[in-house]
Amino acid sequence: MTVRSAIVLAAGEGVRLRPLTRHRPKPMLPAATKPILEHVFDELIEAGIERLTMVVGYGRTSVQSHFGSSYRDVPIEYAIQNKQLGSAHALEAALPTVDEPSLVVNGDQLIDASIVQDTIDRHDEGAAGTIGVIAASDVTAYGGVIVDSDRTVAELVENPTDDRSYRLNAGVYVLEPDAIDIVTAVDPRDGEYSLVDGLSLLLERGKTVNAAETGGMWIDATYPWDLLEVAETLFDTGTIENAVSPSAQVHESATIVEPAIVSPDCVIGPGAVVGPYVSLGHNVTIGPNATLENSVVDSDTRIGPNATVLDCVTGRGVEIGVGSTVIGGPSDVRVGRTVHEGQRLGALLADRTTDEGGVTYAPGTIVGSEATIHAGTTVRGSVESETEVR
Structure with missing residues (x-):
């Protein structure tokens, strides 16, 4: 039929x-x-x-x-x-x-x-x-x-x-x-x-x-960490292919470790290491000497110099400051009243979250949209949207 x-x-x-x-x-x-x-x-x-x-x-x-x-x-x-x-x-x-x-x-x-x-x-x-x-x-x-x-x-x-x-x-x-x-x-x-x-x-x-x-x-994709598995599966099955957009600017000393996708208008600074299993949306900036692995980074996000970002999902317009660290999973993640044990999630940073640098995200951290994380803070658990964390 x-x-x-x-x-x-x-x-x-x-x-x-x-x-x-x-x-x-x-x-x-x-x-x-x-x-x-x-x-x-x-x-x-x-x-x-x-x-x-x-x-x-x-x-x-x-x-x-x-x-x-x-x-x-x-x-x-x-x-x-x-x-x-x-x-x-x-x-x-x-x-x-x-x-x-x-x-x-x-x-x-x-x-x-x-x-x-x-x-x-x-x-x-x-x-x-x-x-x-x-x-x-x-x-x-x-x-x-x-x-x-x-x-x-x-x-x-x-x-x-x-x-x-x-x-x-x-x-x-x-x-x-x-x-x-x-x-x-x-x-x-x-x-x-x-x-x-x-x-x-x-x-x-x-x-x-x-x-x-x-x-x-x-x-x-039922939970935030599933977006990491989705991207990994799409890479591993060949549904999507490694690609660096011609309009992306990748410094000659930066390293792209496949599989990875770098979308149009991205900028990857000197000494940065991106990949494996990294997806960069449109207009993402990766600062000098930053390290990014196993992450889905949505459009207009900025990752500062010397930052380390592992097992991370970001929304749009997120700013991760100089020297901040997303440690990576596995971790126990609370969603509502339920704790999900052993999930591979370093952090979820929702739309327009900003950290001022030197921030450490404990494994399994979930930060709501438009939150502000002040310099030098250690963040864990769940942070509500539009919250300031000192």
């Missing part, structure tokens, strides 16, 4: 990625040097998608201003989810655009074209829908799918904890128009309309849902 249209669900914030999502939604966070959504669109287009409908909500102006009316000559139509009430509610916002079997994907998870193609190829006219599924040893943090011997879906379970044999729900679906009508009519649970509950409603009504076994790349 040929599927030409895709609905991309990109209306959510990504609360577990705060404070990075304070000023933009999760799909616009960097996967290496470009937004997660761009990677998703690239793979959809590679799989032959000719029309995109994007459901936007939280931070929608940043999405719409970035992409406009088309991407790589593929037209984009926008549907607005004014209040974020779950994934099935987001899909309902796109109903007016549905006139044929449509691919439905999450805009905040990285997939490759093979998952999309395998799911389309498995779909047939006798099925209400098809779900891309991946063999995985542990699906407890995501969605699980029980697949029958005839390669149809028997059951979907969110965050399963029993010992049955589950496949990972890749969040890639082909749905017939009448199936989308049913899925979006699901009753709410805890105030949210779940796409998985909607798909389960199809099964309850006796509809056939195929399972498309696939093995392509699938990554979900």
Whole structure:
């Protein structure tokens, strides 16, 4: 079957990625040097998608201003989810655009074209829908799918904890128009309309849902440190390649250790060492003799002379001062009320954070946007946005 249209669900914030999502939604966070959504669109287009409908909500102006009316000559139509009430509610916002079997994907998870193609190829006219599924040893943090011997879906379970044999729900679906009508009519649970509950409603009504076994790349950036793994995976799989932009200024005594990406208008000073596994966004400056490893540095960031930055994720417009040190992970990181043990995160510095130099960041530090860290301070734990630390 040929599927030409895709609905991309990109209306959510990504609360577990705060404070990075304070000023933009999760799909616009960097996967290496470009937004997660761009990677998703690239793979959809590679799989032959000719029309995109994007459901936007939280931070929608940043999405719409970035992409406009088309991407790589593929037209984009926008549907607005004014209040974020779950994934099935987001899909309902796109109903007016549905006139044929449509691919439905999450805009905040990285997939490759093979998952999309395998799911389309498995779909047939006798099925209400098809779900891309991946063999995985542990699906407890995501969605699980029980697949029958005839390669149809028997059951979907969110965050399963029993010992049955589950496949990972890749969040890639082909749905017939009448199936989308049913899925979006699901009753709410805890105030949210779940796409998985909607798909389960199809099964309850006796509809056939195929399972498309696939093995392509699938990554979900759930927490800030996952952005480091995302970039590393993109490098290791060859999805992105080492590159230094022709407009970047790299001093002859600086060293770029591959893999690394240096975006346009970056400046790397004398004696600086950048890499491996470093992604520099647009207009980043690395000062003389600074060292940077295993880090995702977003646009307009300044890293001062003699700074050492390891296992670090920055937002936009961050300033790391002269001689400051991000020690690197692993570490125990608190997100909300939960402590995540042994995570590879030196520090997360959100948009427009500034340190005055000589600052030491203990492993696992999270600093909110527009915070100011005064000279010589040691920072650990979580720092709220717009806070001064002395």
